[in-house]
Structure formats: C-alpha cells, structure tokens
Amino acid sequence: MFHLPIQDPASATQTPAPPPVVDAYGQLTKRASTFGHVDDLFYFTYAVCIFFFVLIVAVLLFSVVKYRRRTWDQPAASNTTHNTPLEVVWTVIPLIIVMIMFAWGYMGARDMTIAPIEASRNTIKATAKQWNWTFSYPNDPAQSYNEVWVEVGRPVQFLLESTDVLHAFYLPSMRVKRDVIPGRYQTVWFEPTEVGEYHLFCAEYCGKDHSQMYAKVHVVSAAEYGARPWDKWDDSTPEAAAKSGASLYSQICASCHSVNGSAGVGPTWKGLFVKNADGSIVGRQREVIEGGVRKTITIDNDYIVESIRKPDAKKVAEEPYVRNAMTAFPDLDDRKINGLIEYMKSLADSK
Numbered sequence: 416m417f418h419l420p421i422q423d424p425a426s427a428t429q430t431p432a433p434p435p436v437v438d439a440y441g442q443l444t445k446r447a448s449t450f451g452h453v454d455d456l457f458y459f460t461y462a463v464c465i466f467f468f469v470l471i472v473a474v475l476l477f478s479v480v481k482y483r484r485r486t487w488d489q490p491a492a493s494n495t496t497h498n499t500p501l502e503v504v505w506t507v508i509p510l511i512i513v514m515i516m517f518a519w520g521y522m523g524a525r526d527m528t529i530a531p532i533e534a535s536r537n538t539i540k541a542t543a544k545q546w547n548w549t550f551s552y553p554n555d556p557a558q559s560y561n562e563v564w565v566e567v568g569r570p571v572q573f574l575l576e577s578t579d580v581l582h583a584f585y586l587p588s589m590r591v592k593r594d595v596i597p598g599r600y601q602t603v604w605f606e607p608t609e610v611g612e613y614h615l616f617c618a619e620y621c622g623k624d625h626s627q628m629y630a631k632v633h634v635v636s637a638a639e640y641g642a643r644p645w646d647k648w649d650d651s652t653p654e655a656a657a658k659s660g661a662s663l664y665s666q667i668c669a670s671c672h673s674v675n676g677s678a679g680v681g682p683t684w685k686g687l688f689v690k691n692a693d694g695s696i697v698g699r700q701r702e703v704i705e706g707g708v709r710k711t712i713t714i715d716n717d718y719i720v721e722s723i724r725k726p727d728a729k730k731v732a733e734e735p736y737v738r739n740a741m742t743a744f745p746d747l748d749d750r751k752i753n754g755l756i757e758y759m760k761s762l763a764d765s766k
C-alpha cells in the first residue's frame with residue numbers, strides 16, 4: 416500500500432534500455448552465459464509432455480470410436496486384466512525419462528550452487544527479511560536495499576541469508592533460483608552478459624507483503640560498477656541525513672510503519688517526536704513492556720537505537736501493536752540509524 420520498494424527517482428542510475436525481454440518462443444530472454452540447461456531442460460520436459468499428451472489422447476479417442484458398444488446387448492469384446500510386457504514397457508520408459516530429467520536437473524542445480532573461483536572471489540551477500548532485500552558488497556561498508564549492482568561479464572556469487580522466515584532468491588533473466596533458509600547460508604552464482612535492469616523476486620511465500628518483496632538488479636559496465644553506485648548515503652547536514660533516512664525508510668521500514676498516522680503492522684512514526692513552542696524537539700511518552708514489567712518511558716535516541724537493534728528489549732505495550740513483533744536490523748550502522756532518527760524528528764513538524 417505505502418510500500419514502493421524500488422522507486423527512488425532522485426538517485427536512479429542511467430542505464431540503456433534493455434533489449435527485448437522475450438525470445439521467439441515467448442520466453443524471458445536469458446541474460447547470463449551460464450545455465451543453458453535451464454531452458455534446455457524446460458523444452459525437453461515440455462516436448463515430453465506434449466508427446467505423451469498427444470499419444471494418450473489419440474489412443475483414447477481411437478479406442479472410444481473403434482471399441483464402442485454398437486448394440487445394447489453386445490457382450491464385452493475382451494476381458495483382459497493384465498498384460499505383463501505392456502505394463503513393463505509403460506513403467507520402464509517413463510522411469511528412464513524421469514531419470515534423465517532428474518540427472519539433468521541435479522547436475523544443473525549443482526553447477527548453479529558451486530561457484531567457480533572468480534565468482535566466489537566476487538561474493539555479494541543478500542540478506543532477506545520480511546519484506547525486503549539488503550545487499551552487502553565485498554570489502555565495502557556501504558549497503559544497498561532492494562537494488563543491487565553487478566558487473567557485466569564478471570561471474571558473481573550471492574551468499575544468501577534470511578533473518579526470519581523462508582524466502583527464495585529468484586532471478587528469472589539469469590535463470591537462477593535458490594531458497595533462502597533461516598539459520599544457514601545458501602549460495603548461487605551466474606555471469607551476466609547484458610547491461611540492463613532485471614527483476615529479482617522472492618519466490619517463497621513469506622507473509623503479508625511477499626508480493627512486494629522484489630528488488631532491481633542493475634547489470635552495469637566495469638566503470639560504472641567501480642564508481643560504487645550503491646553508496647548514496649549523504650549525511651553532510653541533518654537535513655541531508657533526514658533525506659537519506661527517508662529514502663531508507665521507504666525501502667525497508669515502510670512495509671510496517673506509516674508516517675501519516677495510519678496504523679500498520681508497527682506504530683506510525685508520526686508523532687514519535689513533537690516540536691515544542693520554543694522549537695526544541697522531544698519524544699512522546701510510550702507504554703512499553705521490559706522484562707515482563709509494564710512501564711512508561713519517554714522516547715529518545717537510545718530507545719530508537721535499541722528498538723532497531725534489539726526490538727525485544729522493550730516491546731511496545733499499546734494496542735494493537737502489543738501482539739506484533741519486529742525483527743532486528745543488526746546490520747544497520749550508526750550513520751544509517753542516525754539518518755532514520757533525523758527523519759523521524761523531521762516528522763515532528765507535520766500536523
């Protein structure tokens with residue numbers, strides 16, 4: 416509803432329009448040099464299905480016409496109940512076909528998850544959580560949210576992590592899909608061949624906003640990649656920090672927190688801070704439960720930081736949020752949290 420994960424016009428990067436997205440068969444065009452088996456196996460399975468469909472329907476129709484009962488008292492032409500050679504044939508042939516699909520798919524899945532050395536040296540971590548994606552680049556403190564940049568022609572590995580429930584990393588243009596499983600790392604790799612923008616989807620139903628859990632994948636030239644386009648955090652002034660915070664909010668907090676006073680999964684941010692007549696900004700009172708004890712606190716920076724890093728320490732005790740939980744964002748660094756706080760404070764003015 417108020418969740419627009421991949422829109423950020425101010426910072427949109429210039430990439431040429433991607434070439435046509437579907438091939439002659441209406442399939443989404445493949446943009447990776449890797450995993451040709453996905454399409455081959457798809458067409459093989461498709462051909463097998465069409466072949467058997469036509470064969471079975473043809474035999475069925477033929478039999479219906481040829482062996483139909485011509486008069487009401489006509490006795491059955493045959494009472495055969497078994498035919499061992501025929502049964503062996505129709506068991507063994509499908510078994511062979513299914514084993515071909517299995518072996519082909521298994522080898523393909525293995526190729527997709529065991530990365531070559533160039534790809535493992537270029538590993539981007541993708542953290543999935545309800546309902547967004549966070550990307551961390553090799554040896555780089557800056558992260559991006561619901562947008563990721565990869566270099567054209569360079570194999571890349573994704574290390575997949577979930578901080579809450581099952582998700583799945585699905586990038587159809589690159590023909591890769593991999594479950595993201597809480598409590599363990601999964602990997603997947605590919606080599607993009609075409610500059611452009613592609614969609615990454617969550618392909619495992621993961622709750623209310625699962626359908627909003629998609630990200631944009633920018634495949635860019637080496638020069639553009641070298642400029643670290645994901646590092647957009649500006650906190651040179653409190654206003655700039657609030658603006659950066661607002662953009663981060665819309666990417667990873669807006670699915671649960673509104674800024675206009677309406678109720679979401681979590682409390683609205685409007686009115687967390689209020690502006691006094693003298694211009695000073697102070698936090699409102701909040702009923703919380705800490706260690707099972709209900710108390711009233713005044714919202715301040717420490718409380719916000721704690722709510723983001725350790726949301727369970729003080730749970731909001733006000734209806735209807737008391738039953739809802741927030742999962743921690745342990746990866747957000749101080750600069751990001753400061754930007755979010757500046758943004759919350761900037762809302763103090765809004766009536």
Ligand SMILES: [Cu+2]
Binds near residue numbers: 543581583
């Ligand atoms: Cu998901």
